[in-house]
Amino acid sequence: MKRREIIGAASAASLFHYVPARAFGANERLQIAFIGVGGRAQWLLKNEKFPGADIVAVADCHLPRCGQAAKILPEGERWRKYQDYRRLIEKEKLDAVFVETTTHARALISIHAMQAGLDVYAEKPMTLTIAEGRILANAVKKYNRVLQCGTQQRSIPINAWASKMVRDGALGKVHTVVACNFEPPKRWEAKPGQPVPEGLDWDQWCNQTELRPYHKDLQTRWAWWWDYDGAGQSWGVTGWGTHALDQVQCALGTDDTGPVEIWPEEKGEQCRVTMRYASGTLLKLEGPKRDHADLGAIFLGDKGAIEIKRGTVDAVPRELLKNAPETTPEGPGEDKWHIENFLDCIRTRKQTNAHVEAAHRATTVCYLVNICRDLGRKLRWDPMAEKFPGDDEANAMLARPRRKGYELPVT
Numbered sequence: 097m098k099r100r101e102i103i104g105a106a107s108a109a110s111l112f113h114y115v116p117a118r119a120f121g122a123n124e125r126l127q128i129a130f131i132g133v134g135g136r137a138q139w140l141l142k143n144e145k146f147p148g149a150d151i152v153a154v155a156d157c158h159l160p161r162c163g164q165a166a167k168i169l170p171e172g173e174r175w176r177k178y179q180d181y182r183r184l185i186e187k188e189k190l191d192a193v194f195v196e197t198t199t200h201a202r203a204l205i206s207i208h209a210m211q212a213g214l215d216v217y218a219e220k221p222m223t224l225t226i227a228e229g230r231i232l233a234n235a236v237k238k239y240n241r242v243l244q245c246g247t248q249q250r251s252i253p254i255n256a257w258a259s260k261m262v263r264d265g266a267l268g269k270v271h272t273v274v275a276c277n278f279e280p281p282k283r284w285e286a287k288p289g290q291p292v293p294e295g296l297d298w299d300q301w302c303n304q305t306e307l308r309p310y311h312k313d314l315q316t317r318w319a320w321w322w323d324y325d326g327a328g329q330s331w332g333v334t335g336w337g338t339h340a341l342d343q344v345q346c347a348l349g350t351d352d353t354g355p356v357e358i359w360p361e362e363k364g365e366q367c368r369v370t371m372r373y374a375s376g377t378l379l380k381l382e383g384p385k386r387d388h389a390d391l392g393a394i395f396l397g398d399k400g401a402i403e404i405k406r407g408t409v410d411a412v413p414r415e416l417l418k419n420a421p422e423t424t425p426e427g428p429g430e431d432k433w434h435i436e437n438f439l440d441c442i443r444t445r446k447q448t449n450a451h452v453e454a455a456h457r458a459t460t461v462c463y464l465v466n467i468c469r470d471l472g473r474k475l476r477w478d479p480m481a482e483k484f485p486g487d488d489e490a491n492a493m494l495a496r497p498r499r500k501g502y503e504l505p506v507t
Contacts, residue, residue, distance in 0.1 A: 132197030133165035143428035227495035245455030267397025278337035359474035
C-alpha cells in the first residue's frame with residue numbers, strides 16, 4: 097500500500113498530501129534522511145549514533161555538500177542525494193527527517209515534511225520569528241506529527257534531573273534567574289555580489305528572504321545576520337542563548353507560557369535585559385560569558401541556589417546535589433539521549449522531550465530579547481495571546497514579509 101504521495105511539487109509552496117504514519121514492527125528499522133548537511137549536520141553524523149534507524153538520503157541546496165557528508169560514514173556511498181528537498185520528500189519512503197538547514201528555511205521545510213506524513217527533528221532555534229513558531233506548532237497538531245527541537249539539554253540526564261528538582265520546589269520559591277547577557281544579531285550591509293558557487297541553488301537558499309546578490313559571508317556566516325537568524329552565532333541570543341533560555345523555561349516549568357514583562361536595563365545594542373514572569377520570578381540577562389559549558393543559568397530561591405550548565409550542576413547548599421546523575425562530558429555523545437528520545441517517540445507516538453510547544457515558547461523568549469533591545473523600552477507581553485497588548489509597533493515585529501513562492505501553508 098502506498099504510504100504517502102506528493103501533489104504538485106513544482107514550487108516551494110507545493111501542497112503535500114498527508115498519509116498517516118505506519119505501524120512499526122518490533123524489529124523494523126526507521127528510514128530517515130537529512131535535509132541540510134552543513135556544519136551541524138556533519139557534526140551529528142561524525143559524533144552521534146541513530147539506533148534502530150538507517151539514513152537513506154540527504155538533501156542540500158548546495159549539492160556538493162551532500163557528497164562531503166556521504167564520506168563521513170561508510171554507508172554514505174549508498175545515500176541518494178538531492179539538491180531540492182522537495183524531490184527527496186516526494187521520492188523517498190521515509191519515516192522522519194532531520195532539518196539541519198539555516199534558520200530562515202527551517203519552518204517551511206518542516207511543515208512540508210509533516211504534510212507528507214513525516215516526523216521532524218528540527219535544529220534550534222526552531223523558527224525565525226514568533227509568528228512562525230505558532231504556525232509550526234499548529235502544524236504539528238494538525239498533522240499529528242512528532243517533532244523534536246535540537247535543544248539537547250532537555251535530554252541530558254543531569255540537566256533533566258536538576259530541572260525537575262527546581263520545578264519540584266527544592267529551592268523553594270525561585271525569585272531570580274541569572275543567565276548570560278547574550279549578543280544581538282548583526283545587520284547586513286550591502287556588498288558587491290560574487291559569483292554563485294557551482295552546485296548552489298541560491299534562490300532556494302534565500303528561501304523566504306530577499307533574493308540579494310550572492311556573497312560568501314551570507315552563505316557561510318548566515319547565523320550572524322538578522323535576515324537569517326536572531327543572532328545564531330555562538331554567544332548570540334538564538335545561538336547558544338537558545339540552550340540557556342530553554343534551560344530556564346524547562347526548570348521553571350513554563351513550557352506553555354513565558355514572561356509577562358521585559359525591559360532594557362540601559363541603552364545599547366547589547367544592553368542587559370530583565371524579564372518578569374507572572375509568578376514574580378525575574379530572569380536577568382546580565383552574566384558574563386565564560387565557556388561553552390555555561391549554556392544554562394543560575395536559579396536563586398528561598399532555600400538555596402543551583403547553577404545548571406550543560407552537563408553539570410552546582411548548588412548551595414551542597415546537599416541539594418545528593419543523588420545527582422553523573423556529569424556529562426561536553427562534546428561527542430552529548431546528543432545521544434536526545435536523538436534516542438526522538439527515534440523512540442517516532443515509534444511510540446509519545447511527546448518528545450523538546451516538543452514543539454516547549455521549543456516555541458523558549459524560542460519566543462529569545463525573540464522577546466531582540467525586540468526589546470530594538471525598541472529600547474519596556475514591553476508588556478501576553479503569553480496566551482502571544483501579543484504585546486496595545487503596542488502596534490512591537491506587534492509588527494512578530495512576523496516578517498515572505499518572498500513570493502516561499503509562503504507558509506495555512507495551518
